Amino acid sequence: MTAALALGGCSAGGGGGSSAASGKPTKGGDLTMAWSADIISMDKTMTFDNNSIRVMEQIMEPLFQASADGTKLKPWLATGYTISSDKKTYTIKLRKGVTFSNGDPMTAKDVKFSIDEDTKTGAAGWGFINSAISSVEATDDSTVTIKLKYAWAPLIADLSLFSNGVIPDGYGGKTAAEFYKAPVGTGPYVWDSWKKGQSLKLTANSKYWQKGKPYLASVKWNVVPDANTRKLQVQGGQIDIDDTPDWSSLSSLKSAAGVKATTFPSTQIDYIAFNQKRKPFDDVHIRQAISLAIDRKAMLKAVLFGNGKVANSLLSPGTPFYDKDAGGATLDVKAAKAELAQSSKPNGFTTTLLIASGNPNQASVAQIMQSELKEIGITMNIKQLDPTANKQARLASDFDMAISAWTMDIPDPDEWTSFAVDPTGGSKSAFTSYDNPDVIAINKKAQQETDPAKRQELYSELQKQTSKDAFLAYLYYSPYVYATTDKVQGFHVTPLGNYLLQDVSKTK
Structure with missing residues (x-):
């Protein structure tokens, strides 16, 4: 052929x-x-x-x-x-x-x-x-x-x-x-x-x-x-x-x-990463509670000034096999409190969110989250590191929670899904240590399936299961933004970044 x-x-x-x-x-x-x-x-x-x-x-x-x-x-x-x-x-x-x-x-x-x-x-x-x-x-x-x-x-x-x-x-x-x-x-x-x-x-x-x-x-x-x-x-x-x-x-x-x-149109998803090597983030109820407490629409307004969309899936809309019905968490304070009540920390706990210093977008996200988590009984401190040190800390999984983002490098979801859900990869599941054998098996089937319709079924299943596991708290899909002087000609950023x-x- x-x-x-x-x-x-x-x-x-x-x-x-x-x-x-x-x-x-x-x-x-x-x-x-x-x-x-x-x-x-x-x-x-x-x-x-x-x-x-x-x-x-x-x-x-x-x-x-x-x-x-x-x-x-x-x-x-x-x-x-x-x-x-x-x-x-x-x-x-x-x-x-x-x-x-x-x-x-x-x-x-x-x-x-x-x-x-x-x-x-x-x-x-x-x-x-x-x-x-x-x-x-x-x-x-x-x-x-x-x-x-x-x-x-x-x-x-x-x-x-x-x-x-x-x-x-x-x-x-x-x-x-x-x-x-x-x-x-x-x-x-x-x-x-x-x-x-x-x-x-x-x-x-x-x-x-x-x-x-x-x-x-x-x-x-x-x-x-x-x-x-x-x-x-x-x-x-x-x-x-x-x-x-x-x-x-x-x-x-x-x-x-x-x-x-x-x-520029993008394939970027911004998210909160939960380090499952650190308690209590090995508890799905904790992760779900935090995910349900986040007001993503407020973040779009306060952080992106209306530029972007609420994230509801591991995949972005610009990525092949995205499923708009993936079931990502939306704001529900009552449900968030119920999840916390079922968790290993029913009375709340204190944790830390890692952000990059000098980044007003991350600072705004952190301040919004700090207020929202307090409402359900979680005290969240904010730790700032300069962007290079912040990056190194995330790569080393040296955090409780961290703001991060992903953009595709190829027009196929496998790069991100394998990076994100397979702990045997170099990233240890996007540095979260997330490990669900069922999700890993779905991902491997999708890699080997050449029929687009069947791949869609598999990736839809994967997106729905990762939403339930809440190993990441999806925030928003944002375009790329660049500023150039008018002397620069021909500068173009693809949706892959x-x-x-x-x-x-x-x-x-």
Whole structure:
């Protein structure tokens, strides 16, 4: 069975930036972005935070890439593929003439090494994504053959994930640790420098396979934890892009001279994570009580200023197989008190919510929750850590409750569901230690089911069961928001949260 994908152009972002005079992208210029937290690592197989991922995606490219609307897949370093009749063998053709930024040609051996490298991490990293793969073969220099243990619906989507990004065979003669200090890939930008806690810089790849790209000479990310400072910097032109301004400043940014504030459709879900390794969060009645006490509509108004929707499922509406009838908790104070009365702490208890300092959105959520939980007999303290330390604490499951969020990286629910509900994965069920064998079994069935209607049935069942277990308290689905100066052209964020900076330019 053939399943070749039509290319239809290589840009997964918006159209290239253009100059006012010629309508053509402006070549050169240095772009500066500011975000709240630093990266963690460039090891694509072991790193889970979005900031690190956004940088990786500019350096190490996958075989397939999501479309600008995040719903389809198109060839990237591959040109197409075929599937055997038993759906267990994929033959993938590679794009010819692609080189790494060091000038070495990319071949099937590099692809095999890159996929095998990710697979070997197993439960410690992103290896769960490739768990169905039996073998990867470099059939010839431009052909890769992947054999599966069983039919696996998400395979092509999985091959579009950053963790399967292509790097040189054998790390180009280096150790993994040496390589990831300054990774090499086929992407539009090349590693330059990293001042931990301060800034990271990439420079243009002069050997990039997309002719004429990238347009920018360099891209720099500055770590600026305070949202108001980032807002003032983009208004003053000290930075070109404010990554995730707070919602309270959106209207003023939209009216600011020389600034474009834009919301992009997303697959993001914001939630409260309960650490089940810490009592009393191993008690479903406790988790349900807290979930039922939250007024999500009030949060939409106070935090998102009306931008977004109440979350009612583990999956977001922009994710395939979302079920609007998933049964996520809604505000019901009487039911919340009844759940607490049945719990191991019927008279209430004291706990702590972890939030990021300098983040007014999380501060507002925390203050609303603090008041709401007090009403049912729970005293909630608020612990603030700077965004980088906060991220590290969540990754280490060092919290009682924590505000967190997820956005899809591929147009298939498996990435998130496997990350969220399977404790054998590197995230230990989104760092909650949630472990329901029935849910794990449903998820595994959904991975292997290729019939869309049957997959929908399975994912609906999974969504309903996770709502009952309340291992997360779903808050809201929010769009992405960015503010740029009007000199920035072609900046586009897909619903999967990624942006490809080869399409971005900056007018003089």
